[in-house]
Amino acid sequence: SYALTQPLSVSVALGQTATITCAGYNIGGKNVHWYQQKPGQAPVLVIYRDTNRPSGIPERFSASNSGNTATLTISRAQGGDEADYYCQVWDGSTGWVVFGGGTNLTVL
Protein backbone atom coordinates (compact mmCIF):
# COMPACT_ATOMS: atom_id res chain seq x y z
CA SER A 1 0.00 0.00 0.00
CA TYR A 2 1.05 3.57 -0.58
CA ALA A 3 3.11 5.16 2.19
CA LEU A 4 4.12 8.71 3.11
CA THR A 5 7.17 9.51 5.22
CA GLN A 6 7.63 12.67 7.25
CA PRO A 7 10.35 13.68 9.70
CA LEU A 8 9.26 13.22 13.30
CA SER A 9 10.24 16.73 14.32
CA VAL A 10 11.41 20.03 12.88
CA SER A 11 12.68 23.04 14.78
CA VAL A 12 12.81 26.62 13.55
CA ALA A 13 13.90 29.88 15.10
CA LEU A 14 11.25 32.51 15.65
CA GLY A 15 10.79 34.54 12.48
CA GLN A 16 12.70 32.11 10.29
CA THR A 17 11.45 29.65 7.67
CA ALA A 18 10.40 26.09 8.49
CA THR A 19 10.38 23.33 5.91
CA ILE A 20 8.51 20.05 6.38
CA THR A 21 8.90 17.28 3.85
CA CYS A 22 6.62 14.43 2.85
CA ALA A 23 8.15 11.63 0.83
CA GLY A 24 6.25 9.11 -1.27
CA TYR A 25 6.76 7.22 -4.49
CA ASN A 26 5.97 9.56 -7.38
CA ILE A 27 4.05 11.82 -5.00
CA GLY A 28 4.41 14.54 -7.61
CA GLY A 29 1.71 12.74 -9.57
CA LYS A 30 -0.78 12.99 -6.73
CA ASN A 31 -2.70 15.80 -5.07
CA VAL A 32 -1.12 16.51 -1.69
CA HIS A 33 -2.92 18.15 1.19
CA TRP A 34 -1.51 19.44 4.48
CA TYR A 35 -3.10 19.71 7.91
CA GLN A 36 -2.14 21.52 11.08
CA GLN A 37 -3.16 20.02 14.42
CA LYS A 38 -2.63 21.76 17.73
CA PRO A 39 -2.85 19.82 21.02
CA GLY A 40 -6.39 18.87 21.94
CA GLN A 41 -7.83 20.20 18.69
CA ALA A 42 -9.07 18.71 15.45
CA PRO A 43 -6.85 18.97 12.37
CA VAL A 44 -7.21 22.02 10.15
CA LEU A 45 -6.59 22.02 6.41
CA VAL A 46 -3.82 24.51 5.58
CA ILE A 47 -2.89 23.51 2.02
CA TYR A 48 -4.89 21.57 -0.57
CA ARG A 49 -4.04 20.28 -4.02
CA ASP A 50 -0.31 20.81 -3.61
CA THR A 51 -0.16 24.60 -3.38
CA ASN A 52 -3.55 26.10 -2.56
CA ARG A 53 -4.46 27.82 0.71
CA PRO A 54 -8.04 27.66 2.03
CA SER A 55 -9.55 30.98 2.99
CA GLY A 56 -8.28 32.20 6.34
CA ILE A 57 -4.87 30.52 6.08
CA PRO A 58 -2.03 33.06 6.15
CA GLU A 59 0.13 33.58 3.08
CA ARG A 60 3.09 32.52 5.23
CA PHE A 61 1.99 28.95 4.50
CA SER A 62 3.06 27.65 1.11
CA ALA A 63 3.84 24.30 -0.44
CA SER A 64 5.21 22.49 -3.44
CA ASN A 65 5.12 18.99 -4.86
CA SER A 66 7.44 17.33 -7.34
CA GLY A 67 9.05 13.99 -7.95
CA ASN A 68 9.06 11.94 -4.77
CA THR A 69 8.78 14.81 -2.28
CA ALA A 70 6.15 17.31 -1.27
CA THR A 71 7.16 20.23 0.92
CA LEU A 72 5.30 22.53 3.30
CA THR A 73 7.01 25.86 3.97
CA ILE A 74 6.12 28.18 6.82
CA SER A 75 7.72 31.61 6.50
CA ARG A 76 8.31 34.01 9.38
CA ALA A 77 7.48 31.28 11.86
CA GLN A 78 5.50 32.30 14.93
CA GLY A 79 4.89 30.66 18.26
CA GLY A 80 1.32 30.00 17.18
CA ASP A 81 2.62 27.79 14.37
CA GLU A 82 3.81 25.17 16.87
CA ALA A 83 1.76 22.09 16.03
CA ASP A 84 1.80 18.71 14.37
CA TYR A 85 1.63 18.81 10.58
CA TYR A 86 0.36 15.96 8.42
CA CYS A 87 0.52 15.42 4.68
CA GLN A 88 -2.22 13.42 2.97
CA VAL A 89 -2.96 11.92 -0.43
CA TRP A 90 -5.65 9.77 -1.93
CA ASP A 91 -4.57 6.39 -3.27
CA GLY A 92 -6.78 5.86 -6.27
CA SER A 93 -5.78 2.21 -6.65
CA THR A 94 -7.35 1.30 -3.32
CA GLY A 95 -9.71 4.20 -2.63
CA TRP A 96 -7.90 4.82 0.63
CA VAL A 97 -6.86 8.12 2.16
CA VAL A 98 -3.23 8.01 3.28
CA PHE A 99 -1.66 10.23 5.94
CA GLY A 100 1.98 10.79 6.65
CA GLY A 101 3.14 10.01 10.16
CA GLY A 102 3.14 13.66 11.16
CA THR A 103 5.84 16.20 11.98
CA ASN A 104 6.00 18.12 15.23
CA LEU A 105 7.08 21.70 14.62
CA THR A 106 8.84 23.56 17.41
CA VAL A 107 9.43 27.31 17.20
CA LEU A 108 12.48 28.27 19.25
Add this chain to the structure above:
Amino acid sequence: EVQLVESGGGLVQPGGSLRLSCAASGFSFSTYALHWVRQAPGKGLQWVSSISSGSSSIYYADSVKGRFTVSRDDAKNSLFLQMNSLRDDDTAVYYCARVDVWVQLDCWGQGTLVTVSS
Protein backbone atom coordinates in the same frame (compact mmCIF):
# COMPACT_ATOMS: atom_id res chain seq x y z
CA GLU B 1 -21.38 27.85 9.22
CA VAL B 2 -20.23 24.37 8.24
CA GLN B 3 -20.29 22.15 11.31
CA LEU B 4 -19.77 18.49 12.12
CA VAL B 5 -20.49 17.13 15.59
CA GLU B 6 -19.59 13.59 16.60
CA SER B 7 -21.23 11.66 19.41
CA GLY B 8 -21.51 8.13 20.71
CA GLY B 9 -18.04 7.57 22.07
CA GLY B 10 -17.37 6.03 25.45
CA LEU B 11 -15.87 3.13 27.35
CA VAL B 12 -16.52 -0.35 25.99
CA GLN B 13 -15.09 -3.76 26.79
CA PRO B 14 -13.04 -5.69 24.26
CA GLY B 15 -15.35 -7.55 21.92
CA GLY B 16 -18.11 -5.02 22.44
CA SER B 17 -19.88 -2.68 20.03
CA LEU B 18 -20.41 1.03 19.70
CA ARG B 19 -22.16 3.25 17.18
CA LEU B 20 -20.76 6.66 16.43
CA SER B 21 -22.81 9.44 14.91
CA CYS B 22 -21.82 12.62 13.14
CA ALA B 23 -24.40 15.38 12.77
CA ALA B 24 -23.79 17.85 9.96
CA SER B 25 -25.11 21.34 9.36
CA GLY B 26 -24.39 24.38 7.23
CA PHE B 27 -23.88 22.64 3.89
CA SER B 28 -25.59 20.40 1.37
CA PHE B 29 -24.87 17.14 3.17
CA SER B 30 -26.07 14.74 0.50
CA THR B 31 -23.64 16.05 -2.13
CA TYR B 32 -20.45 15.37 -0.15
CA ALA B 33 -18.36 12.31 0.54
CA LEU B 34 -17.54 11.82 4.20
CA HIS B 35 -14.75 10.08 6.03
CA TRP B 36 -13.91 8.74 9.47
CA VAL B 37 -10.38 9.30 10.75
CA ARG B 38 -9.06 8.22 14.14
CA GLN B 39 -6.14 9.16 16.33
CA ALA B 40 -4.88 6.87 19.07
CA PRO B 41 -3.51 8.63 22.17
CA GLY B 42 -0.21 10.29 21.33
CA LYS B 43 -0.24 8.92 17.80
CA GLY B 44 -0.83 10.24 14.30
CA LEU B 45 -3.92 10.38 12.12
CA GLN B 46 -5.22 7.10 10.75
CA TRP B 47 -7.86 6.94 8.04
CA VAL B 48 -10.69 4.53 8.91
CA SER B 49 -13.46 4.62 6.32
CA SER B 50 -15.14 6.65 3.62
CA ILE B 51 -18.58 6.83 2.04
CA SER B 52 -19.41 8.67 -1.16
CA SER B 53 -22.41 10.80 -1.85
CA GLY B 54 -25.27 8.44 -2.55
CA SER B 55 -23.40 5.66 -0.67
CA SER B 56 -22.29 4.14 -3.97
CA SER B 57 -18.64 3.79 -2.94
CA ILE B 58 -17.54 2.66 0.50
CA TYR B 59 -14.00 1.90 1.62
CA TYR B 60 -12.39 0.65 4.82
CA ALA B 61 -8.88 0.45 6.16
CA ASP B 62 -7.67 -3.13 6.46
CA SER B 63 -7.49 -2.78 10.25
CA VAL B 64 -11.27 -2.31 10.55
CA LYS B 65 -12.63 -4.14 7.51
CA GLY B 66 -15.22 -6.72 8.48
CA ARG B 67 -15.74 -5.15 11.91
CA PHE B 68 -16.80 -1.56 11.14
CA THR B 69 -19.66 -0.41 8.94
CA VAL B 70 -20.11 3.14 7.68
CA SER B 71 -23.48 4.50 6.63
CA ARG B 72 -25.27 7.78 6.13
CA ASP B 73 -28.79 9.16 6.39
CA ASP B 74 -29.07 12.12 4.06
CA ALA B 75 -32.58 12.93 5.28
CA LYS B 76 -31.14 13.47 8.76
CA ASN B 77 -27.80 14.96 7.66
CA SER B 78 -26.04 12.26 9.63
CA LEU B 79 -23.08 9.93 9.23
CA PHE B 80 -22.62 6.76 11.26
CA LEU B 81 -19.92 4.27 12.12
CA GLN B 82 -21.02 0.95 13.57
CA MET B 83 -18.08 -0.62 15.35
CA ASN B 84 -18.21 -4.29 16.33
CA SER B 85 -15.70 -6.72 17.82
CA LEU B 86 -13.79 -3.82 19.30
CA ARG B 87 -10.18 -4.32 20.30
CA ASP B 88 -7.80 -2.48 22.60
CA ASP B 89 -6.06 -0.93 19.61
CA ASP B 90 -9.31 0.68 18.45
CA THR B 91 -8.95 3.11 21.35
CA ALA B 92 -8.76 6.55 19.77
CA VAL B 93 -10.45 9.85 19.14
CA TYR B 94 -12.69 9.37 16.12
CA TYR B 95 -13.24 12.31 13.78
CA CYS B 96 -15.72 12.66 10.97
CA ALA B 97 -14.66 14.88 8.11
CA ARG B 98 -16.16 16.31 4.96
CA VAL B 99 -14.30 15.71 1.73
CA ASP B 100 -14.05 18.16 -1.12
CA VAL B 101 -13.35 17.66 -4.79
CA TRP B 102 -9.62 16.89 -4.55
CA VAL B 103 -10.20 14.46 -1.67
CA GLN B 104 -9.05 16.97 0.86
CA LEU B 105 -10.72 16.82 4.25
CA ASP B 106 -11.81 20.42 4.48
CA CYS B 107 -13.98 20.33 7.57
CA TRP B 108 -13.57 18.18 10.69
CA GLY B 109 -15.66 17.55 13.77
CA GLN B 110 -14.25 17.95 17.24
CA GLY B 111 -13.91 14.20 17.69
CA THR B 112 -15.36 11.62 20.08
CA LEU B 113 -13.23 9.41 22.30
CA VAL B 114 -13.62 5.65 22.16
CA THR B 115 -11.89 3.68 24.89
CA VAL B 116 -11.73 -0.08 24.64
CA SER B 117 -10.69 -1.59 27.94
CA SER B 118 -11.71 -4.24 30.42
